Amino acid sequence: MxxxxxxxxxxxxxxxxxxxxxxxxxxxxxxxxxxxxxxxxxxxxxxxxxxxxxEVEGVGVLGFNAAGQVLLQREYRHPVNQVIWQAPGGLTSPGEDRACAARTA
Structure with a gap:
């Protein structure tokens, strides 16, 4: 620069x-x-x-198996019109503890 x-x-x-x-x-x-x-x-x-x-918060989880590999999930994502690999996650409910929400993601 x-x-x-x-x-x-x-x-x-x-x-x-x-x-x-x-x-x-x-x-x-x-x-x-x-x-x-x-x-x-x-x-x-x-x-x-x-x-x-x-308007809402979300959580994402980076999980590992016993071999140390990252665990991902496949999901259809409409904005890109395709199935992609992503870290599990989701939106939280109002007042929901983020750590609790992450455990259920």
Whole structure:
């Protein structure tokens, strides 16, 4: 990386916050919330900034067998339209202990 992209720690205080022009809740379901914000940058330009917030937590488990091999599961995943190998896991229920959820993943 060239020095033109480096910011000295003291120079970071010169960075100005973005001003929010508008905010729209674009999508919401039980798993996630999508917000589209129009912001004004310090140079005066406006920019659309998308934020995706998960509404629930999830857990993933990296398991090993007695031989030290990683255990994976095969599962159909719709976003990629194929069966893939992945670590076991899943979403947690509100208030559910993550360690307990991991044991049932």
């Amino acid at each position: 060239d020095d033109n992209h480096l910011i000295e720690p003291d120079a970071a205080s010169d960075l100005a916050p973005w001003g929010q022009v508008s905010s729209v809740a674009a999508f919401h379901n039980r798993w996630l919330h999508v917000t589209l914000d129009t912001v004004r940058l310090p140079n005066g330009q406006t920019y659309e900034y998308t934020t995706i917030r998960r």
